[in-house]
Structures are given as structure tokens and as C-alpha cells.
Amino acid sequence: MEVTTPTKLEYYDQMFKLQSKATLVHYFKGDDGRKALILDNTIFHPQGGGQPSDTGFVCVTNSNLRFCVQDVRSKDGVVFHYGVPVDSTMESELEQGKGKEVILQVDEPRRRLNSRLHSAGHLLDVCIRNVGLGHLEPGKGYHFPDAPFVEYKGTVPPNELQNKKREIEMEVNTLISKGGKVYAAVLPYEEAAELCGGSLPDYISPGSNPRIIKVGDNPGCPCGGTHVSDISEIISIKVSQIRTKKGMTKVSYTIGA
Template sequence: MKEQLFYLDPYIKEFTATIEKHEQTTDGKWYIVLDQTAFYPTGGGQPHDEGFIENEFVVDVQQVDGEIRHYLNHNLQLKEKQVKASINWERRFDHMQQHAGQHILSAAFTELFGFETVSFHLGKSILTIDLAVAEISSQQVSAAEERANQMILHNHKIDTKWLSLDEAESYPLRKQPSVLDQVRLVIIPNIDYNPCGGTHPKTTGEVRAIKILGWEQQKGNVRMQFICGNRVITQLAQKHEVMTKLTELVNAPEQEVCKAVRRLLESEKNLEKKLEQTEEKLLTYEAREWLENGSAIRKIFINRPLKELQKLAKLLVSFSSEVNVFLVAQNNNQIQIVGAKGKESTVEVKKIFTEMLPLINGKGGGSEFFVQGGGEAILSGEEFLEKIKNFNS
């Protein structure tokens, strides 16, 4: 490649180039290699650019075997080798803001506390850096965020230089270069000197702002989650919209929303507890009513939760030591069964249950006194219960 335009000028949005290679990979993906390109390939923690070559969308850009490959949605049908190309500027500038913001925040942590950044990831919605420290305080995080935004506000120049390894090592590098020949150094004078292959704006002011969203321990390090630039504005707008809706829903000002939500949650817990108590009373009444008709209880239900069948069976055996019970529910395309017996009952509930399950391709298990399971609705609930009634134990 003659020129990597994204290094000469990261603000280039459109360009013309000559096709040097137009091939297809073994898995059927078409790609183009150009004599010069403004498309940044994935690397150094920064995602690739997107855009168009003529009328075909560039879905991916990768550096493979020393060449930059532009992968396309479809084969490019052209008679001429010279093409017009354009990059998605919104995506590119976002990456420039985020990458420069990472340099600034990492520099702030190094300057204030000596915390080294050991990894970096630029995601679609947030960025992360891993700091080589086991623990971090909220005061340290706030101080680093404030220092980073001061660096942005002062609008320092961001410069780049291509240097030999020896020349690069004469600078106070924040990290050691990963290459042994030509080193691309990104410089924020008197603040940060960092070997980096990514794209960055001309000044720190273009980063606009940095906001740390949270952090967690990660394999002996601290992983910091943050956003920069236009993402701060976008997420602020999203959060403001959510907060506005919440204030309307809970009928409270923004400062009182948390208290109002806590009250609602506590009220919900109390209502759920009262509902459970009421359901328990109703199930108790239902179980006692069944016992009035004898100790052998066989019932069929449609779309009744298994949890209720379990509660009913347990209530019945707690009320009578002689009871034996089979409760069957047909729920959609499934048959669910609960069986139980009191301590003095001679009915072999588990044996009946075990021998009946194959009729519905069922699975289940339990003890001598309580079983549960289910299977396919090969038989209707009524047919299955009838077979239980006729079972000769």
C-alpha cells in the first residue's frame, strides 16, 4: 500500500483509489485491496471503519498478510480499476473521541496514582480499561475523572510522530511499544506519550467529556467502564428520558424518585405477602372440603399451576394420616401429576405413580409418601386420572 490515509489525515471522509486486488476468500467473502485507503482496519483495541466503495457497503476492514482488505457485502461489478470511496464519518469520529478519551483517562490514573492501564476495549456503547491494581476507591475514581475532564477543557494539542524504537524510548512512555521497528507515538505534550496505532482528534477539546459509569474487579485488576464525547450526550439524553418517565410514574420530583420507588417496592412486598396468605387460606378451605368426601382423593384440573397441586397435597396429608391423593393437571400439551399419602395409608402411591408414567412418556420421582412428575398429553387428564382410579394396587 502506498498510503494509509487514516494516518496522514484522520479527518478524510472521501477519497479515490485504484484497485490492486479483487478476490474472494475460501468462505465466499469478497474483498478489495486499494493502493491507498482512509478505512481504518481493526486493531489496537479500535474497531474497523465502515462506509462505501462505489455503491457497495464495506462491512469489515482487516489487515491480513501486510495488506488492508476491505470486505464487501457483494461482489463489486466495475470496468474501471479506479473507485470512489467514503467512510462513515459519525462512526469514525466516535472512535477518535473514544480512543483519545482512553489515553486521557489512563494518563489521569497514571499521573495521580501510578495505576497502569494493561488493556483497553472500545465497544459499541461503552469502553473499558483494566487497571493494574487490586482495589480502587470511589474517591480515586472521582479524582481521575475530574483530572481527565480538566485535560479536555484545557484543549491540549494531540500530535503523532513516527519514530525508531530508540527515538521513542527517549520519551516518557506510558507503556512500552509492541513493535521493534517504526513506532507511532501519540503525544499530548507534558501529559501522555503513548505508542498507539489508532485514530485520534487534533485536540483534547474534541473529546468533549469523559464519564466513568462503574468499575469491578476482574482477574486481579480493576475494570473501569466509561464513555467519552458524543456518547456522554447520547446517554445523558437517554437517562434523562427514563428519569422523566419515572418521575411521572411515581409522582415525585427527580430528587425523591429513589425514595418513592423503595416505598412502592415495599408496598408490593406487603401485598404479595397478603396475597400468599389469602391463597393459603383458600387452599386450606379447598383441601378440608375434599376430605369431607373420603380419604381417597382424585382430582383433575385444567391449567392449574403445579405449585398449587403441591401445596394442596401437602395440606391434605397434614390434615389426615389416612389420606391418599392424586392430583392431575392438563397444562397446554403437558400432563402434570402430584401424588401423596398420609403415614397410616396403605395405598402404594409411589408404585402407582411409577407404573403410570410410561403411559405419557413421563418423568418424575419422589418418596414413598410424596411424588411428582409429568409427561406428554398423550392421554387427556380425564383418561389418565381414570386409569389411576382403576389401578389395582
């Protein structure tokens, strides 16, 4: 099975859209035994960038067939919606369904939780700079509900860790209480760099058109994930731990219910 046409990522432009229509491109069973749909476009966010995938349903228009989406992954620009038909007796309709219109429905509570966790990570990046830790360089983030954290290259003196933990938590909750719109846009390289404080990370190629997330009035950053529409939707953040080890600083956090 080979699909060379990239899937259009509709959530890139319409981050808060939870229902849409698409065309079925392919239905197949992979080498690992999992069944998957490939669509011409999708509002489902695939796992990546430290964010878990969306789940939900894909329904064939004018049919009783519903496909339960349990996991979403992207490879070489093609998005794979893994799951199972709700009624296995109608599976042949999917096998013969190339070109049919389908309706996508994203699980809203899961999307909102993932978006809040991901946005909280960006807000912590802002607060790290605001409390005098601007020497820390952003690294990876893990924005899953079980143990979210953000990690930075650089260290904090051990005797300052607890004070900085308190300062970060106070600063981030002050920003949440003030609120602020969250924007996402695909921009030309130069415009994106300007919005991100004058430069972009090395992994962003000059001449490309990166997607930039801007959280309130703070500098933007490249990101492909989903986010809240306003900072206030995060509700609150508790910094559960901050530690320095092997030249890295890790800030673990939870968000309010």
C-alpha cells in the first residue's frame, strides 16, 4: 500500500473545529494487524510534538457505518486513522468505499484536555524567561495527562530550585488569570521569525512556511499541535517539581480541573 499525496491538516487552520467532512482515500489492514483509514484531509491531530492523538469517529455519509478512531499517526505527510468499525459486518463497505464522503467527529473532552496541557507547556516556556531563567534553552515537552513536563537545556543552582519553582508557579497563574488569545498561523519564514522574537530554531529551514503559535502578547514559537483559544481556559497550573540533572532542567506540572 502506497499513498504519496499528503493529508491536508485542516486543524492547522481551524484549530477549534471538532466536526468536518472528508473523502475516503484508502482503508487497509497494516502489517501490525491494525486497521486504518486514510482521508484526503483531517481535523484529527496525530500523536507527535509531545501531544497524544485525538480519538473519535469517522462515519460514512448516508450510511450506518461508523469507524471508531482509537489512534492517529503521521508518516511522510500521510495521516493514518487507526481503529475498528463499530459494526464489523459492514467492513466491506469501507473496503469498497474509496471516494466516498465521510464525516469526522473528534472526541471533544479529550481534545480539550490535550489542548490545555499543551498550551500549559508553552505558557511555562514564557514564565521561565520571566523569572530570570532565560539562559535555559527549550527542549522537549511531554504533554500527556499522566505526567506532563517541559525540559530545558541548562541548569539551575540546587539552592535556587525551590524558590524558582514558587516563582514560576506564581507567574504562570498570574498570566492565566489575566487571560489572552491564542493564535495559530502558517507564515512565511521571515514573518514567522519576527513573531518569534527575531529568530527561529535551526530545524526550521529558511524559506519554509512554519506554523506559529502565539500565546497572548508573548513571543510566538513553532508548533504543530492544538491549543486553547484563550489562556484562561487552562484554569490553573501547579508546578509539581523542578530538578536539574545532567545539564538539563525538567519542570513537571499539572493543570486544574
